[in-house]
Amino acid sequence: MAQRLILILLLFLIGDIYFYQAIITLFSNPLIHVIYWLIDIVVLGAIIVTIFLRKRISDIQRYASSLITAMLLIFIPKLFSVPILLLEDIGRLFRNFPPRNFYVSELVAVLAGIVFLAIIFGLTRGRHFYRVRKEILHFSDLPEAFDGFTITQLSDIHSGSLSNIKGVQKGIDLANAQNSDLLLFTGDLVNNMASEMDPWIDLFTTLKAPYGKYSVLGNHDYGDYTKWSSTSLKEANLMRVKEIHSEMGFKLLLNEAVLLHKHGQRIALVGVENWGKGGFHQFGNLNQATAAIPADSFKILMSHDPSHWDAVTVDHAKHVHLTLAGHTHGMQFGIELFGFKWSPIQYFYKQWAGLYQRDGKFLYVNRGFGYHGLKGRVGVWPEITVLTLKRSTDQVE
Template identity: 45%
Template sequence: MIRLLIVLAVFIALEFYSFQLIRTLSRGHWWKWVYLAVSVLVILNVFLQFYLNPDRSQISASRDVAITITLAFFTLKLVFVLFMFGEDIYRSIEGLISTLSRKRESDQSFLPSRRAFLAKVGLAVAALPFGAILYGAWRGKYDYQVREYELTFDDLPDAFDGYKITQLSDIHVGSFDDKEEVKYAIDLANEQQSDLILFTGDLVNNEAKEMHGWESIFGSLKAKDGVYSVLGNHDYGDYVQWDTDEAKEENMQHLYKIQKDMGWRLMLDENEKITRGTDSISLVGVQNWGGGRFPKYGDLEKASQGLSKEEFKVLLSHDPTHWDLQVKDDDKKYHLTLSGHTHGMQFGIEIPGFIKLSPAWFVYKKWAGIYKEAGQFLNVNRGFGFLGYSGRAGIWPEITVITLKKG
């Protein structure tokens, strides 16, 4: 409730400033009151959705819609206000210079027309992310993209030259509302005909029962060397108020069983070899280990027990902050680490080879795509599903295909 009140205060402050701008632009016209009424209804709706249903573990379509509409209007106003705030600063500087140079006030008569022009431009610019967020909730959340990478390693075993790995992450099955779209995406993943499929955590939002009815779809994932998985921070049920510790543990065991029944090999701080003749690579699966407020269940040393530095290793670790904080400097050398978790914030702008921007940049050093340091690679998958904001705008749901090449 405290967090919600803080957010509400920010909304009110933003609304107050934006309304002053709209009132100036309307010049006495009635539509400024329509604007105010819509804004109040949007804020009141999202507040009531959380107040009436404070348990965020419960799925609510009406709450998802409220979040989407609120986010769209918030982004619209934020861009507009930032645009006009910059003009206010510039105008203040102009006024100061005018005062110091003793120019007459009449010399500044052009300012109102300039401000009105910039306000119209600001509204036009702000309409772009507003529309993108609404589109993302309508179609973007199921606009699956296959991203292909070819990574070269000098010490890759010969038999694995050309070996293909498909990575999925952050399914968040409890958020889906269209089985046909999800089935299409799973078929698309199978069509890549990879040697191995790896899932890097967050199968559910909160509870194992979210998977009921989806087992056959995700159980249809097939690869020559199988489907392997690890847990993400949402899979542990930590965001649910359980009646007893036993109930939480029962939920955990249920999630284990679901993955086993689907034919997935869940790795809990352990490793396993994939062989081709006399050559092999090692899969290492660690439980969630995240920086900041996220839980640290994983034990990298335990997960890699028995492995040497020279062995070629592929590590599954849900949270990419683990790579910077532990993995890349570990003596055992993890050639390729696969992560997810960030979702790329489900919103941003990406033009391959030119630009990659998202609010995720303010939170995570590594938030999407391939990174290389100290001769080791990290891939941060943008996620298969969605959470919170029931959509994706610019940062589309991802199926990653990585081909290992001998250098």
């Protein structure tokens, strides 16, 4: 993890140095040059201080959010200058390094300005710029009664970060408008405390699905990221989080399964507690969750952290046809255009957004409904997932 953070900081430094070449080409005033580096020194100094004090500041998340925002606004637009200025340098290399072209520097400055405005959009409007993403999944052993069965998945509400009632209502209305048969929520209802959800219970209660609403816990729901005066208070908080799921009409699955019936046939819906790599709790128990269901059942698993799929689910003794996860948020920052998909989170998680398939098993990673840390989304927009299950024509004998 530390090596990756150092690599990211080095990329920022490279972007800084290259963009500065455009600045000195466009502006000869030394004061502008001093201000340029002064801003960088202040931001980098704040990052170093925050990292150094991370164990002694209880409200570190508040500082981290501001620093992440500053880094996006100051460093990311500069990174987009690197390819253009690098290409110019290659050309200058074969021409005995003449001065930089003024118009190339202007192009770089305009591009940086466009990226800066895109980030501003993400920080202001992006947090509720909900996108509906649809996938059709084919299975040869899907019970005939469930051919065409639809599922709406939400994940990572993070109610402690929400503030705009109209914005959240927009997402709720959009989810209901999908008219799916089943609605599933794959964890992280809150940031830290159950009380964060109090203003939003009535609103999320309006979510509807004829075959029910089911949910699991995420890593944030256990209250591990805040300081509690006693263990009993932390335990009471978790109990309250579980009660809120029920109050909103969700059946919370805690290492257990239920059977969904339609026209005399059934599929199994399995839910495990949070299981994650890299220091996250591993409370999820797939063996326990699947113990009481028939081995030949068609199985859909809700598991908050997608790392559970690679580590446990794919090679599990009982075939799990479809796993639904969240957790990554797509890092709330990236590029998704014309089929191209990139985010820094992909260097930490192999499966971080969208649909994955291996050995006849599917994983879908939802990009999240809410936001946390960064108070917005840039390029990786909040998501409402709609999955349609289809019975394929080549049937299993």
